[in-house]
Amino acid sequence: MNSRTALSVNLNKVALVRNTRHLGIPSVTRAAALCLGAGAQGITVHPRPDARHIRADDVHALHAQLAQEWPQAEFNIEGNPFHNLMDFVRRLRPQQATFVPDSEGQFTSDHGWSFPEDLQRLRPLVAETREHGVRVSLFMDPVPEAMAHARAVGADRVELYTEGYARAFGTPRQEAVLRQYALAAQAALDAGLAVNAGHDLNRENLTLFLATVPGVSEVSIGHAFIADALELGYAAATRAYLDCIARAFP
Numbered sequence: 679m680n681s682r683t684a685l686s687v688n689l690n691k692v693a694l695v696r697n698t699r700h701l702g703i704p705s706v707t708r709a710a711a712l713c714l715g716a717g718a719q720g721i722t723v724h725p726r727p728d729a730r731h732i733r734a735d736d737v738h739a740l741h742a743q744l745a746q747e748w749p750q751a752e753f754n755i756e757g758n759p760f761h762n763l764m765d766f767v768r769r770l771r772p773q774q775a776t777f778v779p780d781s782e783g784q785f786t787s788d789h790g791w792s793f794p795e796d797l798q799r800l801r802p803l804v805a806e807t808r809e810h811g812v813r814v815s816l817f818m819d820p821v822p823e824a825m826a827h828a829r830a831v832g833a834d835r836v837e838l839y840t841e842g843y844a845r846a847f848g849t850p851r852q853e854a855v856l857r858q859y860a861l862a863a864q865a866a867l868d869a870g871l872a873v874n875a876g877h878d879l880n881r882e883n884l885t886l887f888l889a890t891v892p893g894v895s896e897v898s899i900g901h902a903f904i905a906d907a908l909e910l911g912y913a914a915a916t917r918a919y920l921d922c923i924a925r926a927f928p
């Protein structure tokens with residue numbers, strides 16, 4: 679299937695279920711193989727410092743699996759570069775690192791970086807990550823004015839934090855909120871950044887987002903994807919999300 683936006687499947691929630699027993703099932707590497715085999719372009723993990731879901735050995739196993747069996751796939755590791763993310767960047771050099779300003783033990787990601795406050799401390803870590811050959815994406819709220827700062831820090835991309843859109847979807851606020859995301863994406867593109875998006879995207883809200891917000895290179899989707907995969911299976915869920923993406927670009 680040919681489309682303009684890549685699908686990166688986030689496997690956090692597979693590991694969350696696996697961690698409730700000591701049996702190794704469900705397997706994150708098996709999930710990755712099934713999603714990539716069905717056409718997903720990448721795999722995302724967010725190894726949190728408390729290891730509640732993805733653990734360090736999962737990140738290493740997935741990295742080795744993708745390098746050997748899916749060399750064309752993108753491996754995207756998310757996390758806070760001031761906590762544990764840089765260890766993975768330095769050792770594994772994935773295709774993409776997404777910097778997320780989560781606190782330790784955070785329930786789930788709920789905000790992006792703040793500029794100019796975070797500018798100076800991020801700059802050396804962005805530079806180091808890029809020197810390792812790893813693309814840097816910064817998790818950002820949809821604030822158009824912040825995009826030039828993200829570029830000034832040296833990032834390659836921003837990931838628009840989409841929970842606000844997901845909450846507004848289907849409500850009277852939907853149009854105004856989408857306009858805000860479109861303006862933020864355009865500001866990022868104008869600043870020379872590529873645009874990713876993620877958080878609470880699902881089969882209902884994805885097509886409208888991609889049809890409205892310009893130039894989204896990649897979406898990373900986990901929670902709703904895995905919920906769908908419980909009903910449909912990984913391969914059918916992947917095909918369903920690829921179809922949502924394709925329908926945005928008729």
Ligand SMILES: CC(=O)[C@@H](O)[C@H](O)COP(=O)(O)O
Binds near residue numbers: 724785786817876
């Ligand atoms: C950055 C982002 O939006 C995702 O990584 C999200 O935080 C998923 O993490 P959890 O699966 O731990 O909620």
Ligand SMILES: NCC(=O)COP(=O)(O)O
Binds near residue numbers: 756837900
């Ligand atoms: N970067 C967002 C991500 O990987 C998945 O977020 P969600 O779909 O689990 O909310």
